Amino acid sequence: xxxxxxxxIMRSSKPGQPxxxxxxxxxxxxxxxxAPPAYLLFRIIDNSSAAADAIFAISTLELTLRTLAYTVxxxxxxxxxxxxxxxxxxxxxxxxxxxIAILAVAxxxxxxxxxxxxxxxxxxxxxxxxxxxxxxxPLPIYGFGGATVVLALFTYPYLLLTLRPxxxxxxxxxxxxxxxxxxxxxxxxxxxxxxxxxxxxSSGGLIIALYTLADFGAPSLMRFDSFTRVIFVRYESxxxxxxxxxxxxxxxxxxxxxxxxxVWTRGRKRYDAIRIAGHPKAEQxxxxxxxxxAYTYIGTILALTLVLPVGVLSYWLIRGxxxxxxxxxxxxxxxxxxxxxxxxxxxxxxxxIPIAILTVRHSRFSLTRPIEVLSYSGYALPxxxxxxxxxxxGIHLRVLYQSYAMLIAAYVLLFLPLAxxxxxxxxxxxxxxxxxxxRGLGRSRWNVFRTVxxxxxxxxxxxxxxxxFLTTIKELPVTLLLAPxxxxxxxxxxxxxxxxxxxxxxxxxALALLVLSSFPLLVLEQIxxxx
Amino acid sequence: xxxxxxxxxxxxxxxxxxxxxxxxxxxxxFDVREGELLAILGPSGCGKTTSLRLxxxxxxxxxxxxxxxxxSVIESNNFRPPEKRGVGMVFQDYALFPHMTVLENIEYGxxxxxxxxxxxxxxxxxxxxxxxxxxxxxELSGGEQQRVALAxxxxxxPKLLLLDEPFSNLDPSLRSRVREELHDIVRQTGITTIxxxxxxxxxxxxxxxxxxxxxGKIVQIGSPEEIYLQPASIDVxxxxxxxxxxxxxxxxxxxxxxxxxxxxxxxxxxxxxLVRPEHLVLSKIGIPATVTHREYYGxxxxxxxxxxxxxxxxxxIDSRTHHLPGDRVMISLSEAPLVLAASG
Numbered sequence: 001x002x003x004x005x006x007x008x009i010m011r012s013s014k015p016g017q018p019x020x021x022x023x024x025x026x027x028x029x030x031x032x033x034x035a036p037p038a039y040l041l042f043r044i045i046d047n048s049s050a051a052a053d054a055i056f057a058i059s060t061l062e063l064t065l066r067t068l069a070y071t072v073x074x075x076x077x078x079x080x081x082x083x084x085x086x087x088x089x090x091x092x093x094x095x096x097x098x099x100i101a102i103l104a105v106a107x108x109x110x111x112x113x114x115x116x117x118x119x120x121x122x123x124x125x126x127x128x129x130x131x132x133x134x135x136x137x138p139l140p141i142y143g144f145g146g147a148t149v150v151l152a153l154f155t156y157p158y159l160l161l162t163l164r165p166x167x168x169x170x171x172x173x174x175x176x177x178x179x180x181x182x183x184x185x186x187x188x189x190x191x192x193x194x195x196x197x198x199x200x201x202s203s204g205g206l207i208i209a210l211y212t213l214a215d216f217g218a219p220s221l222m223r224f225d226s227f228t229r230v231i232f233v234r235y236e237s238x239x240x241x242x243x244x245x246x247x248x249x250x251x252x253x254x255x256x257x258x259x260x261x262x263v264w265t266r267g268r269k270r271y272d273a274i275r276i277a278g279h280p281k282a283e284q285x286x287x288x289x290x291x292x293x294a295y296t297y298i299g300t301i302l303a304l305t306l307v308l309p310v311g312v313l314s315y316w317l318i319r320g321x322x323x324x325x326x327x328x329x330x331x332x333x334x335x336x337x338x339x340x341x342x343x344x345x346x347x348x349x350x351x352x353i354p355i356a357i358l359t360v361r362h363s364r365f366s367l368t369r370p371i372e373v374l375s376y377s378g379y380a381l382p383x384x385x386x387x388x389x390x391x392x393x394g395i396h397l398r399v400l401y402q403s404y405a406m407l408i409a410a411y412v413l414l415f416l417p418l419a420x421x422x423x424x425x426x427x428x429x430x431x432x433x434x435x436x437x438x439r440g441l442g443r444s445r446w447n448v449f450r451t452v453x454x455x456x457x458x459x460x461x462x463x464x465x466x467x468x469f470l471t472t473i474k475e476l477p478v479t480l481l482l483a484p485x486x487x488x489x490x491x492x493x494x495x496x497x498x499x500x501x502x503x504x505x506x507x508x509x510a511l512a513l514l515v516l517s518s519f520p521l522l523v524l525e526q527i528x529x530x531x
Numbered sequence: 532x533x534x535x536x537x538x539x540x541x542x543x544x545x546x547x548x549x550x551x552x553x554x555x556x557x558x559x560x561f562d563v564r565e566g567e568l569l570a571i572l573g574p575s576g577c578g579k580t581t582s583l584r585l586x587x588x589x590x591x592x593x594x595x596x597x598x599x600x601x602x603s604v605i606e607s608n609n610f611r612p613p614e615k616r617g618v619g620m621v622f623q624d625y626a627l628f629p630h631m632t633v634l635e636n637i638e639y640g641x642x643x644x645x646x647x648x649x650x651x652x653x654x655x656x657x658x659x660x661x662x663x664x665x666x667x668x669x670e671l672s673g674g675e676q677q678r679v680a681l682a683x684x685x686x687x688x689p690k691l692l693l694l695d696e697p698f699s700n701l702d703p704s705l706r707s708r709v710r711e712e713l714h715d716i717v718r719q720t721g722i723t724t725i726x727x728x729x730x731x732x733x734x735x736x737x738x739x740x741x742x743x744x745x746x747g748k749i750v751q752i753g754s755p756e757e758i759y760l761q762p763a764s765i766d767v768x769x770x771x772x773x774x775x776x777x778x779x780x781x782x783x784x785x786x787x788x789x790x791x792x793x794x795x796x797x798x799x800x801x802x803x804x805l806v807r808p809e810h811l812v813l814s815k816i817g818i819p820a821t822v823t824h825r826e827y828y829g830x831x832x833x834x835x836x837x838x839x840x841x842x843x844x845x846x847x848i849d850s851r852t853h854h855l856p857g858d859r860v861m862i863s864l865s866e867a868p869l870v871l872a873a874s875g
Contacts, residue, residue: 441640
């Protein structure tokens with residue numbers, strides 16, 4: 001029986017068709033991703049009247065509008081921060097632009113809840129500045145404004161990542177052509193350059209918008225009632241679990257509509273239709289004395305996103321120690337975070353590879369499209385939604401509830417798109433002919449993957465792993481909801497201390513978190529440079 | 532030449548293939564004898580590369596059968612995967628493994644084979660790559676990469692060697708030298724070879740036989756001379772070399788053209804008279820014409836001349852004769868033209 005199954009699975013499949021082992025593994029992963037939203041839906045249908053009460057309340061409409069306004073403002077603000085930096089580091093002669101480009105991405109290592117905590121610990125009542133100046137000045141940092149600024153400051157690097165390659169790939173001849181018709185620089189930028197940057201702007205903006213919708217820590221600390229905060233409060237305090245589930249489902253729908261909107265507005269327009277290979281690199285714009293303005297601008301952003309967090313955290317750490325406060329070691333938390341994030345990264349990468357192969361090599365195969373769409377659902381689903389649905393599922397699956405397996409599964413579901421995307425990019429660079437050549441030289445499919453495809457595509461696989469590792473250590477809501485008993489991650493420590501404004505106690509785990517996150521960023525930077 | 536007339540290295544019969552329901556190969560039937568070099572020639576998109584991939588096992592046939600070295604590899608539901616066909620292939624982009632050295636590339640196909648070091652050394656020596664073993668693939672020139680691809684393909688001593696447009700990625704100035712080298716190597720090993728190309732000069736100059744393919748079908752198969760001098764259709768004739776095509780209606784078993792009257796069959800049908808430019812000469816007596824253009828090539832030249840009834844023909848002449856547009860000349864045929872029925 002087992003032998004029969006084995007021969008069925010390993011049966012050499014026809015050329016051009018994916019092997020059965022590949023289809024099965026991709027199908028298993030994809031079907032797991034549909035479990036959380038499906039479970040949430042069952043739960044709502046089960047208590048449909050309570051769910052309807054929660055969804056059709058006036059407060060829910062207000063909540064939706066407020067969250068949308070918040071998401072749009074954050075995305076716009078992040079674009080305004082990222083676009084000049086991307087332009088300055090790609091197209092001008094700004095000295096030290098390479099280092100600036102690296103530093104400008106570094107805020108990705110700082111979770112938004114740490115960013116929010118830093119703002120409060122610096123500018124809030126009883127914060128660092130009022131402490132140093134010995135004067136309590138009332139800054140309006142809480143609420144919509146504060147949450148928006150924090151989110152934009154710590155998410156703009158996502159746009160930088162999509163914008164910089166797009167700006168670098170611009171064909172300067174198009175701008176020269178526009179200039180030859182007598183149009184000035186500004187008109188050329190608006191009519192020729194900006195439309196070409198649209199795909200990069202909208203894909204980067206989509207990432208930020210979805211991040212903003214899903215982010216739980218920062219709005220909670222900034223006391224802004226976003227969707228995630230309201231859901232969490234309902235779940236935690238009032239035991240209105242059906243209401244929480246209904247709102248979580250609504251949030252998932254909003255996220256999906258934003259994805260759909262992006263896909264729809266992108267439409268069928270082509271921006272690369274007449275790109276000619278090997279176009280000249282754009283000439284660098286000489287800044288002259290404008291460079292001081294550029295430095296001031298970039299300096300302000302970096303001061304707010306890098307210097308301030310590290311400075312404020314160090315200040316509180318030293319103050320805490322000198323005040324004789326009990327600063328417990330974070331060694332245990334560091335180890336556990338490392339272990340869980342490392343494990344999540346490995347499992348996610350392994351789960352992503354069959355799907356990436358399917359989408360790159362077998363795009364015509366009938367199941368490829370549905371599998372791809374399903375596996376990308378984690379991209380749109382907020383962590384809080386996935387976490388909540390697994391908590392509800394845990395009521396029936398007691399063995400798994402608060403187990404490491406369930407925690408890791410949640411991370412895999414959420415971060416699978418990161419690993420698939422990275423693996424896809426590098427698989428696309430592996431020419432199919434070298435796989436054919438290897439087959440022709442007497443190797444089986446699996447052997448070819450092991451000896452040719454994987455070694456050639458390893459950069460993308462490592463990139464995916466590093467991205468998943470980075471996002472896992474920063475992740476908050478899923479970790480809060482699903483943490484096994486006794487599991488204490490750095491993120492949880494930072495959260496529990498800072499939500500009660502124990503800044504000195506939050507400082508050490510937060511600093512440890514920053515150090516830990518900078519390693520995957522360094523790996524990503526190294527891989528990016530060697531391309 | 533060491534072609535064994537009686538032993539078949541490959542027999543394809545009735546092979547068909549389709550992509551998304553559109554047939555791209557229909558009824559592919561041909562034999563290759565042991566030690567023979569067969570060129571499949573045709574315009575791009577005619578299905579020649581797909582034919583090669585069918586033989587190698589990278590595409591699926593929808594019908595037909597294929598035997599390689601007497602062993603059936605495609606037959607109804609029996610499909611032998613590429614790794615079990617013993618076929619060597621040189622890809623158009625060479626498909627070298629970028630993460631391996633030259634030596635590792637060549638050894639890749641010899642894993643677990645006894646005497647692999649000797650076989651590798653032999654393949655390196657044969658392709659003049661003996662000192663290149665430790666080089667990385669991206670350090671090599673295009674011609675060197677092509678030799679590595681060839682060495683890798685022949686190292687396991689395959690029953691059949693497939694070459695997919697092996698010269699198309701080379702600099703034109705390198706092409707004839709590399710072609711000569713490859714021809715020598717293939718001859719030395721005596722390996723049965725199928726070469727796919729869209730370059731008629733390439734096909735004619737190195738193949739023992741040429742198969743002309745268009746729209747997924749083989750139209751004609753024969754020696755280079757047969758293909759050039761007795762093309763089976765106007766398509767073949769025009770593709771394989773410059774041709775003046777003149778049409779006329781057949782009456783009294785002959786067709787009347789501005790270049791003369793020639794025997795033809797099927798009274799009432801339209802016949803095509805095919806005259807290669809080198810089969811026309813300038814002469815003292817003949818058909819009067821006016822030179823309109825001159826294309827000077829060095830080794831020879833083409834005169835475009837207009838006959839007095841306005842028909843334009845191309846005449847190939849030696850490179851020393853000097854004529855300018857406007858000159859009056861006389862042309863005549865040096866060889867009997869080919870008369871074909873004009874289909875359609």
